[in-house]
Amino acid sequence: MRHTxxxxxxxxxxxxxPCPYLDxxxxxxxxxxxxxxxxxxxxxxxxxxGFRRSQNVLYRP
Numbered sequence: 001m002r003h004t005x006x007x008x009x010x011x012x013x014x015x016x017x018p019c020p021y022l023d024x025x026x027x028x029x030x031x032x033x034x035x036x037x038x039x040x041x042x043x044x045x046x047x048x049x050g051f052r053r054s055q056n057v058l059y060r061p
Contacts, residue, residue, distance in 0.1 A: 009033070009042060019061075031059035 009032040019025040034043055034056045043053060051058045 027061050029059045029061055031057055034058050 011030055011032045014029045014031070016026040016028050019027040032042075032046075034053065036042075043058065046058050046060075047053070049060070051060045053059075
């Protein structure tokens with residue numbers, strides 16, 4: 001069986017959780033995996049839109 005990565009990145013959303021920066025507020029994170037031959041372009045594009053990187057995961061609080 002052969003697996004291929006999707007052409008477009010797949011985005012996911014976390015369940016609500018307490019915000020570590022703002023007391024009494026909740027947050028959800030939008031995230032995607034940073035992989036494939038276009039990883040640098042994806043990282044650059046999403047970083048300009050407020051995403052942060054943690055290893056191979058890009059996320060936005």
